[in-house]
Amino acid sequence: MIKSESPILARAVAATVLCAVLALALFAADRGRAANRVAAGEVDAASLVPRNPAVSQAADWNLIFHDEFNGSFLNTRKWSRLRGDRHKYGSPFNRSLESAAYSIRNVTQNRGSAVLTLKRRPAKGYRRFPYSSGMIQSGPKFAFRYGYVEARVKVPRCSGCWPAFWLLEDPPDSSWPPEIDVFEFFDTAKEKRPHFNFHWKQGSRRRQTGIKPYGEPRRSYVGSWHTYAMLWTPETIQVFIDNQPGPTYNNAARIPHKASYLIFNLALQRGNRPRSGRKMLIDFVRVWQPATG
Numbered sequence: 603m604i605k606s607e608s609p610i611l612a613r614a615v616a617a618t619v620l621c622a623v624l625a626l627a628l629f630a631a632d633r634g635r636a637a638n639r640v641a642a643g644e645v646d647a648a649s650l651v652p653r654n655p656a657v658s659q660a661a662d663w664n665l666i667f668h669d670e671f672n673g674s675f676l677n678t679r680k681w682s683r684l685r686g687d688r689h690k691y692g693s694p695f696n697r698s699l700e701s702a703a704y705s706i707r708n709v710t711q712n713r714g715s716a717v718l719t720l721k722r723r724p725a726k727g728y729r730r731f732p733y734s735s736g737m738i739q740s741g742p743k744f745a746f747r748y749g750y751v752e753a754r755v756k757v758p759r760c761s762g763c764w765p766a767f768w769l770l771e772d773p774p775d776s777s778w779p780p781e782i783d784v785f786e787f788f789d790t791a792k793e794k795r796p797h798f799n800f801h802w803k804q805g806s807r808r809r810q811t812g813i814k815p816y817g818e819p820r821r822s823y824v825g826s827w828h829t830y831a832m833l834w835t836p837e838t839i840q841v842f843i844d845n846q847p848g849p850t851y852n853n854a855a856r857i858p859h860k861a862s863y864l865i866f867n868l869a870l871q872r873g874n875r876p877r878s879g880r881k882m883l884i885d886f887v888r889v890w891q892p893a894t895g
């Protein structure tokens with residue numbers, strides 16, 4: 603116990619203690635606000651750098667677009683849940699190969715992820731397709747030309763499920779190809795690895811590199827979280843998984859030079875009848891471009 607030597611000393615001690623308590627209270631309040639910010643899904647954008655050392659060390663990168671999907675609702679300033687320039691239609695991308703049309707009801711945001719759900723129930727206006735599913739696209743709200751994109755995604759294991767992360771030229775519906783497939787799994791009940799593909803137009807002919815599996819040959823990438831990325835420069839397209847290099851495409855004459863937008867979807871191949879409720883989850887997507895000057 604402190605025994606006061608004088609009233610002046612006692613006041614000085616009291617003032618010091620009060621200052622310390624105030625400082626602690628302010629510190630605690632600040633920490634509380636920081637915790638609330640994290641809880642609300644806000645992230646300090648400056649702290650987000652490419653996780654891939656080969657990429658992060660090659661340049662200084664500016665984050666130009668990201669979504670951490672951490673709030674309660676999908677940010678419709680960044681994403682559309684239907685296809686088309688006006689976001690008006692739910693048609694599958696390939697009507698002859700797919701069994702699920704898209705519905706805004708099949709896209710939610712929960713526990714820090716965007717959730718695309720396959721349901722054994724037709725989408726409104728698309729009764730000829732027995733299933734409905736979820737997709738999100740950034741066009742025409744966001745598109746970019748050259749850069750590095752990274753997304754952490756978990757694809758479900760299910761018969762005929764065809765989850766994909768890919769890019770098409772902006773604005774939507776303008777032309778096809780080009781198409782860059784960062785990943786596709788054509789049937790997650792049978793395939794364990796993602797596939798890269800790149801489609802381009804040569805005169806009036808449509809060409810493609812053909813699907814190229816990547817990742818470790820004996821490992822399964824289905825049902826678990828992985829970070830898929832793509833580096834796009836005027837000369838190169840290269841994909842990565844969990845920061846490990848995948849296929850590269852180096853023919854500069856064919857690399858697309860127009861801005862493209864991002865698409866994530868959970869398609870279903872015709873002839874399959876998986877149980878309702880399979881989900882594709884997206885934890886985040888981030889896009890950077892090299893800092894100039």
Ligand SMILES: [Ca+2]
Nearest residue numbers: 670671714885
């Ligand atoms: Ca997240």
